[in-house]
Amino acid sequence: MENHDVIIIGAGPAGLSTAMRLRELGVKDVVVLERETKAGGVPRHCGHFGFGWESHKRLMSGPKFAKRMASAANDIDIRTSTTVLEFTMRNSLRVHSSKGISDMSAKRIVLATGTRESSRAAQLIGGNRLPGVMNTGTLQQYVYLKNQKPFSNPMIIGNEWVTFSALLTCRHAGIKPVGIFAEEQKLDAPWFFPLGAKFAYGVPVQTKTKLIAIHGSTRVEAVQFERNGQRNMIACDGVILSGKFKPENALLATAPSNIIITGNALGTVHTAGACVVNARALAETIAKDLQ
Amino acid sequence: MDKRFDIAVIGGGVVGLAILRRFAMSGLKCVLLEKGADILSGASKGNSALLHTGFDAPAKSIELQCMKAGYAEYIEIRQKLNLPLLETGAVVAAWTEHELAALDGIIKKAHANGVADVKKLSQIELRIREPQLSKSVLGGVLVPGEHVIDPWSAPLAYAQQAIAHGAVIMRNTEVKAAEFKKDEWQLAGITARVVINAAGLFGDHVEALVRPSPFTIKPRKGQFVVFDKPAAKLARSIILPVPNERTKGVVLFRTIFGNLAIGPTAEDTDERENGSTDSATLEKLKARAIEMVPALGDVNVTAVYAGLRPATEQKDYVIEALKDQNWITVAGIRSTGLTGSLGIAQHLAKLYAKNFGKLPKKPPEPIFTPVPNLAEHSIRPYMKGGEIVCHCEWVTRGEIETACSGPLPAGDLGGLKRRTRAMMGRCQGFYCGAEIASLFKEAAHGKP
Numbered sequence: 001m002e003n004h005d006v007i008i009i010g011a012g013p014a015g016l017s018t019a020m021r022l023r024e025l026g027v028k029d030v031v032v033l034e035r036e037t038k039a040g041g042v043p044r045h046c047g048h049f050g051f052g053w054e055s056h057k058r059l060m061s062g063p064k065f066a067k068r069m070a071s072a073a074n075d076i077d078i079r080t081s082t083t084v085l086e087f088t089m090r091n092s093l094r095v096h097s098s099k100g101i102s103d104m105s106a107k108r109i110v111l112a113t114g115t116r117e118s119s120r121a122a123q124l125i126g127g128n129r130l131p132g133v134m135n136t137g138t139l140q141q142y143v144y145l146k147n148q149k150p151f152s153n154p155m156i157i158g159n160e161w162v163t164f165s166a167l168l169t170c171r172h173a174g175i176k177p178v179g180i181f182a183e184e185q186k187l188d189a190p191w192f193f194p195l196g197a198k199f200a201y202g203v204p205v206q207t208k209t210k211l212i213a214i215h216g217s218t219r220v221e222a223v224q225f226e227r228n229g230q231r232n233m234i235a236c237d238g239v240i241l242s243g244k245f246k247p248e249n250a251l252l253a254t255a256p257s258n259i260i261i262t263g264n265a266l267g268t269v270h271t272a273g274a275c276v277v278n279a280r281a282l283a284e285t286i287a288k289d290l291q
Numbered sequence: 292m293d294k295r296f297d298i299a300v301i302g303g304g305v306v307g308l309a310i311l312r313r314f315a316m317s318g319l320k321c322v323l324l325e326k327g328a329d330i331l332s333g334a335s336k337g338n339s340a341l342l343h344t345g346f347d348a349p350a351k352s353i354e355l356q357c358m359k360a361g362y363a364e365y366i367e368i369r370q371k372l373n374l375p376l377l378e379t380g381a382v383v384a385a386w387t388e389h390e391l392a393a394l395d396g397i398i399k400k401a402h403a404n405g406v407a408d409v410k411k412l413s414q415i416e417l418r419i420r421e422p423q424l425s426k427s428v429l430g431g432v433l434v435p436g437e438h439v440i441d442p443w444s445a446p447l448a449y450a451q452q453a454i455a456h457g458a459v460i461m462r463n464t465e466v467k468a469a470e471f472k473k474d475e476w477q478l479a480g481i482t483a484r485v486v487i488n489a490a491g492l493f494g495d496h497v498e499a500l501v502r503p504s505p506f507t508i509k510p511r512k513g514q515f516v517v518f519d520k521p522a523a524k525l526a527r528s529i530i531l532p533v534p535n536e537r538t539k540g541v542v543l544f545r546t547i548f549g550n551l552a553i554g555p556t557a558e559d560t561d562e563r564e565n566g567s568t569d570s571a572t573l574e575k576l577k578a579r580a581i582e583m584v585p586a587l588g589d590v591n592v593t594a595v596y597a598g599l600r601p602a603t604e605q606k607d608y609v610i611e612a613l614k615d616q617n618w619i620t621v622a623g624i625r626s627t628g629l630t631g632s633l634g635i636a637q638h639l640a641k642l643y644a645k646n647f648g649k650l651p652k653k654p655p656e657p658i659f660t661p662v663p664n665l666a667e668h669s670i671r672p673y674m675k676g677g678e679i680v681c682h683c684e685w686v687t688r689g690e691i692e693t694a695c696s697g698p699l700p701a702g703d704l705g706g707l708k709r710r711t712r713a714m715m716g717r718c719q720g721f722y723c724g725a726e727i728a729s730l731f732k733e734a735a736h737g738k739p
């Protein structure tokens with residue numbers, strides 16, 4: 001079985017930073033496994049500004065940040081199109097690549113698999129099953145990676161930072177949202193976001209408004225929402241479900257209980273820069289531990 | 292294309308496709324007309340995917356007869372078509388004294404229906420078999436022959452086998468009018484000697500082309516909640532409730548794709564297409580599942596969906612040949628059509644021979660066209676390599692390409708999902724949604 005000092009699962013900001021710091025600290029045999037065709041993680045498709053403050057002391061766009069990280073890590077053994085399927089034992093993994101399935105082991109395994117936003121189904125949102133209902137991350141892939149516009153006037157749902165990332169993504173693609181609705185009492189985002197949304201982009205932000213159902217026959221035609229106990233419909237042609245992050249950690253089902261986790265896979269959502277800073281600190285602990 | 296056929300089937304649901312297969316394999320020239328962009332656009336799009344024994348079906352009904360014949364034929368042909376079978380068995384679980392008292396009646400009925408291996412389980416036997424079931428379960432009935440299959444690859448296999456035997460499937464073809472002249476039907480630009488109405492949720496509308504419909508479709512909706520894969524190990528058998536008059540009730544079942552699901556509800560509705568879910572019902576289903584298997588409280592929901600049963604005012608299937616009009620009606624295949632379809636097709640072959648002339652004496656040598664396996668418990672393509680594009684269900688680029696080519700390529704994104712499982716996992720397309728949509732677009736319209 002192929003064996004290494006450290007295997008890192010996931011080549012997002014957290015995984016790449018862990019690997020680079022380990023190398024700096026003299027741990028030579030580090031491998032990063034990444035299921036996508038490119039390293040960089042979620043920032044690859046966040047085409048707007050807002051990345052790198054904590055780590056690089058300057059702001060850049062997601063793709064630029066991802067490229068920077070990936071090229072800084074160019075001397076590291078990063079295996080793309082390589083999916084970790086499960087843990088087979090404490091320190092070994094079953095791994096899929098174009099050649100088939102093989103097992104790999106390491107003295108330390110780090111989970112840096114990131115998070116995803118909650119799907120419509122996971123939130124039990126009713127109505128018809130229709131195309132044009134998606135998370136922010138998916139919209140960004142349509143817009144920034146595929147140059148496509150999946151709808152023209154969607155409703156944005158959410159109250160987090162990423163909700164405004166959805167708005168920026170829409171702006172970039174010439175999509176004009178009909179509004180931003182959040183079921184929560186308050187927004188979990190800086191005060192100037194809703195003001196910016198309203199005055200710069202003309203998109204109204206409304207809290208205490210719960211999405212109940214999504215309706216349409218072959219496309220989204222309207223959303224039903226509840227506010228102050230009253231239900232109403234608003235016309236739109238798509239729905240962006242933003243936030244309510246869940247760690248992408250299906251691997252935990254087979255992982256040992258003392259598994260090392262870094263980045264957003266930990267469950268709380270941080271900026272990419274913060275993930276870098278934390279991952280570098282973690283690498284120091286791992287390096288010491290290995291000595 | 293030659294536009295004259297022996298038989299035209301209206302409706303590409305599981306029933307229409309099984310019928311098309313049977314007649315094409317008998318050597319007749321057949322066409323199927325489906326209004327949707329792909330097959331399985333109606334009732335057959337969302338069901339529980341259980342292969343039923345018929346242990347609780349109405350005695351002496353056509354339904355029971357077709358289910359038993361359908362079950363047997365599925366088992367007989369499944370390996371040749373590469374169709375999966377997850378041999379779970381089912382347990383009818385009693386949660387109240389009243390239900391416990393009903394168990395003997397269920398066993399008696401099952402035996403009368405010819406399902407001889409059905410037997411009682413004491414509370415202890417049930418707990419040993421299903422240790423994750425809530426302790427409040429009182430006892431049950433074991434039905435060893437109830438199993439789980441793939442709701443979509445089975446009808447796809449029937450379609451492909453029919454095509455291999457010369458049948459034509461026309462999609463995006465809605466039958467709105469039909470004319471019967473000189474012993475022949477003209478419809479949707481083709482000519483056929485005999486028309487078979489297998490229009491499911493629109494059976495009554497299509498029936499009106501030949502006569503004032505003697506039945507009305509009264510759709511009955513069933514909603515489902517699907518739990519993430521770690522849940523599958525929490526139940527070995529299908530957990531059935533003690534049924535009442537109206538419905539089989541809410542079932543907890545494993546899926547062939549490695550999940551655990553609960554459903555369906557039974558709600559009368561006016562919807563005939565794209566059945567909707569509602570949060571309150573989904574919440575209730577989820578709560579009921581957790582009540583039955585408390586450990587489900589720690590498992591996320593992967594998917595929710597609704598299916599529409601093409602029920603009529605009648606309990607049994609409506610199957611009838613109109614001899615003078617060269618027409619066969621197959622309607623009201625409400626809640627057992629996935630199991631019954633192959634049996635219905637056998638029944639129709641007899642009905643045809645009786646009313647419209649003998650089937651060819653020497654049918655062609657059967658050709659078997661295996662479908663790709665989607666079942667979690669057997670070998671899947673990613674195990675041999677390739678590039679995984681759907682990361683939750685481990686679907687490869689090669690599988691997507693296969694589904695978009697061949698004699699019956701996916702007609703829409705829904706069809707692609709049903710053929711591959713892509714986007715049907717826990718992220719519901721968060722990671723791969725844009726990529727899969729663009730792969731589909733490329734396959735359908737050529738590279739941009």
Ligand SMILES: Cc1cc2nc3c(=O)[nH]c(=O)nc-3n(C[C@H](O)[C@H](O)[C@H](O)COP(=O)(O)OP(=O)(O)OC[C@H]3O[C@@H](n4cnc5c(N)ncnc54)[C@H](O)[C@@H]3O)c2cc1C
Nearest residue numbers: 010012013014035041042050084113114263264270271272
């Ligand atoms: C829509 C959106 C907008 C955002 N906007 C900003 C912003 O403006 N500024 C900012 O600082 N942050 C932003 N963020 C947050 C930022 O993207 C994250 O902080 C950062 O990506 C977390 O890094 P990570 O390495 O933990 O995870 P990720 O970037 O998610 O990387 C995880 C990697 O692991 C891989 N992986 C997962 N499972 C496996 C497996 N089984 N086998 C192999 N590989 C696997 C994945 O393919 C992925 O490449 C945004 C996030 C989203 C979703």
Ligand SMILES: Cc1cc2nc3c(=O)[nH]c(=O)nc-3n(C[C@H](O)[C@H](O)[C@H](O)COP(=O)(O)OP(=O)(O)OC[C@H]3O[C@@H](n4cnc5c(N)ncnc54)[C@H](O)[C@@H]3O)c2cc1C
Nearest residue numbers: 302304306326333334335338339341466491513628629630
């Ligand atoms: C909630 C639920 C759970 C179920 N569980 C099970 C189970 O566990 N096991 C089991 O065996 N069965 C089950 N069933 C039953 C099974 O799904 C149905 O019996 C079966 O799908 C009916 O198929 P059909 O071909 O008759 O109808 P449909 O699938 O509705 O097919 C009819 C087709 O005709 C097309 N059509 C309609 N009008 C026209 C027209 N004018 N021109 C051209 N095309 C037209 C439609 O687009 C459609 O594709 C369940 C059903 C539901 C709803």
